[in-house]
Amino acid sequence: MDLLQTHNLDCPYCGESIQLIIDCSISDQEYIEDCQVCCRPINIFVSIEDGAAQIHVAHENE
Ligand SMILES: [Zn+2]
Numbered sequence: 001m002d003l004l005q006t007h008n009l010d011c012p013y014c015g016e017s018i019q020l021i022i023d024c025s026i027s028d029q030e031y032i033e034d035c036q037v038c039c040r041p042i043n044i045f046v047s048i049e050d051g052a053a054q055i056h057v058a059h060e061n062e
Contacts, residue, residue, distance in 0.1 A: 005053055014037055030046075
């Protein structure tokens with residue numbers, strides 16, 4: 001299994017597609033990444049289930 005997986009998500013602010021690289025060796029992650037388009041901070045929540053990353057994104061203040 002490839003531990004680094006690339007995922008495309010829609011920015012919750014501007015709606016543009018952004019690319020994330022998820023480290024699947026960590027089962028639960030929560031971090032902030034700036035949108036590559038509008039540069040606003042996106043809360044990223046990742047959980048790994050059966051080797052597949054389940055990703056949720058939220059506004060900074062949610
Ligand atoms: Zn954006």
